[in-house]
Amino acid sequence: MISKIDVLDTVNMIRSQHLDVRCITMGLSLFECIDADPTRCAAKVYDKIVRSAKDLVKVGDEIADIYGIPVVNKRVSVTPISLVGQASGGYLEIAGALDRAAKETGVDFIGGYTALVQKGMSAQERAFLATIPEALSSTDKLCSSVNVASTRAGVNMDAIYLMGQAVKRAAYLTRDKGSIACAKLVVFANAVDDNPFMAGAFNGIGEADKVINVGVSGPGVIKAALEQVNGDLTEVAECIKRTAFKVTRVGQLVAKEAAARLNANFGIVDLSLAPTPAVGDSVAWILEEMGLSRVGCHGTTAALALLNDAVKKGGVMASSHVGGLSGAFIPVSEDIGMINSAAAKGITLDKLEAMTAVCSVGIDMVAVPGDTTAETLSAIMADEIAIGVVNNKTTAVRVIPVEGAKAGDMVEFGGLLGRAPVMPVNAGSAERFIHRGGRVPAPIHSNKN
Amino acid sequence: MYAIITVVGKDKIGILSAVCTFLAQKNINIEDISQTILQGDFIMIMRVDVSQCTTPLAEVAVEIAAEGKTLGVDITLRHEDIFNAMHNV
Structure with missing residues (x-):
């Protein structure tokens, strides 16, 4: 029989630490x-x-x-x-x-x-x-x-x-x-063909007719596991890996079962850490548990890089097919720790951009003032997209210029989308750069053949 | 096919009896059982064989949780595979 401790461990993860599919x-x-x-x-x-x-x-x-x-x-x-x-x-x-x-x-x-x-x-x-x-x-x-x-x-x-x-x-x-x-x-x-997460999911042109892709979550589980770790950052990484493994195994089980019952192909398990606005389901709080006073302070990018890498390493062995975005998400409006930090001006758009260089996926669920111009929105996108192109990874922008809102206002979206403090954008202009249009050539390291 | 049942709550007379009666009515056989008191909470873990049970497992899980509410304790039933997946490589 499975040990008593393991049984209670699983039950506790689901009931108290928001482990879910x-x-x-x-x-x-x-x-x-x-x-x-x-x-x-x-x-x-x-x-x-x-x-x-x-x-x-x-x-x-x-x-x-x-x-x-x-x-x-x-x-x-x-x-x-x-x-x-x-x-x-x-x-x-x-x-x-x-x-x-x-x-x-x-x-x-x-x-x-x-x-x-x-x-x-x-x-x-x-x-x-x-x-x-x-x-x-x-x-x-x-x-x-x-x-x-x-x-x-x-x-x-x-x-x-x-x-x-x-x-x-x-x-x-x-x-x-x-x-x-x-x-x-x-x-x-670098959009992926098998992403199960919204709003970016589509069935890629090389995919089968009917595929099941599963996204697991569990920031609360990792945060709870880290509360027991007082050692150095190698121990922190090991703890995250072990926990990510368990979480991903649940995803693999559910994906295989769902594919069989629905007579579909088993596609992939996406082992992303996806937060929700619920208390205890926050990626930001994992970073704070590692030792940051508040997400967004100096050290945040390093902590996130460690987290993202350890999640992948733990998850990869747990599933026969890992895909999608697979990493840590940092949507501002969907994460209570991010909301609190943004509301207190503890995290800026610039810091968020830096964080996206080391995690999936990008500038996500960020509210900006309603009078932000199309050119500035395009420039925010161009910056983020450049990070993805040069670093050979997926990046994305989901930005909301809330009509009538000013920097510092709070906007409610409801449900899983949460609420977002409106963040200020840089007052400078990239209008001439954006109006040039055309195509930025592929980076040198894309020539791999 | 096996499932794991957990019962957590304040200890009182008749919990084990009520759970066993429920399982017998469903034609579910108890294979292993352990119970302990941890920080005042009654914790019981059972491994049960559900292969003779004619009610779908999903429904049994909902019914036994309701039984738990009547008893004033928290009862869960899960297919064993989720525990094997998470804790056995």
């Missing part, structure tokens, strides 16, 4: 739905999702009951819609079909209103990007992402400028709801 995400290929007629295309998309994912929520709930572990979100991700809808151009009609299918199946979010334009854009893709603000403001569950750069291709600065404008427009269209549409829009460098 953050999401079971079903990736679906929609290539078979392509049609020159927009209405027919939308109907095929709706039918395929409802047919494939009709049991997703039921199976997720059953697994939660059998293993006694919360499965917080069930989600669907689909083939990038800029590809599926290109033959018809009926992107908004498809957006409506995706939202209806999400509601019919009962999933929490559906991702994949996506374009991959890291090297260039067709006229249709340019038209697609222009539909994103309306698609997000006219739907409830739809999430969108755009890959604007990769280490191999360089940076598509024209796309970045378009996305700066799209974020601005999305904020305006949902001005009566705290500009919430921007929380469902991510701009990526």
Whole structure:
């Protein structure tokens, strides 16, 4: 029999330390739905999702009951819609079909209103990007992402400028709801095909027809384990590795079981540490447990680098397929420690940017003043994207220029999205730099062949 | 197929009897049992064989948790695999 201590250890992790499976995400290929007629295309998309994912929520709930572990979100991700809808151009009609299918199946979010334009854009893709603000403001569950750069291709600065404008427009269209549409829009460098987390999930073009990807979580578990460690930083790293291993094993178990029950391929386990605004579920508090007075102080980047690396090392052995983003998330509005520090001006946008160089994923859920220009938003994106391109990693920007809000205001998004103090942006201008447009060449180390 | 049951709460007369009666009604056999008092809390861990039980495990887990509420203790039932996954390499 399993030892008494191990049993109580698991029960305690789940009941007191917020160990949960953050999401079971079903990736679906929609290539078979392509049609020159927009209405027919939308109907095929709706039918395929409802047919494939009709049991997703039921199976997720059953697994939660059998293993006694919360499965917080069930989600669907689909083939990038800029590809599926290109033959018809009926992107908004498809957006409506995706939202209806999400509601019919009962999933929490559906991702994949996506374009991959890291090297260039067709006229249709340019038209697609222009539909994103309306698609997000006219739907409830739809999430969108755009890959604007990769280490191999360089940076598509024209796309970045378009996305700066799209974020601005999305904020305006949902001005009566705290500009919430921007929380469902991510701009990526080196986007991954098998990400189960929103808002950036889509089913990559090289993926199977029906795939189960699982995102685990557990910042509270790691924080609780570290409370028992008084040794040096090697001991801290070892403790994180051991705990990440246990957490990821749960993800592997759930992913295999869900894939079997849903007759789908087992894709990957994403071993990200994803915080929630709940007390005790904070990545920032792990860093503070390591010895920082408050997240954002000098030493934060080093502590985060240690955490991110140890999580990966512990998790990799625990799963047969690790993928997605896999690291520590630092979304400001979704982490009580980050919220508190930002509200007390203990963490700045500049420090956040530095932190993203050593963790997944990027400037995430950061509220900025409503009068921030599209050019400045684009410049924030360009900085973050450059970090990803040069360091050969995924980076992302999910920034919310809250209409009518000034630096220091607090904005409530509710639920898992939490609340965010509006952070000031640098008063200087990158307007001329952004207006130049074009393509930033790929870095020298991308030439590996 | 095995499951692990944990019972945690204030000790009182009849907890073990009530849990055993519930399991017998469900055709669930107890394979191993251990109990202890830790800092005033009653803690019981059982390994049970659920292969003869005709009720789906997910439903048994919900029902036994409700039984726990009636008894004033916290009862959980989980498929054994989650413990094996986390603690055995």
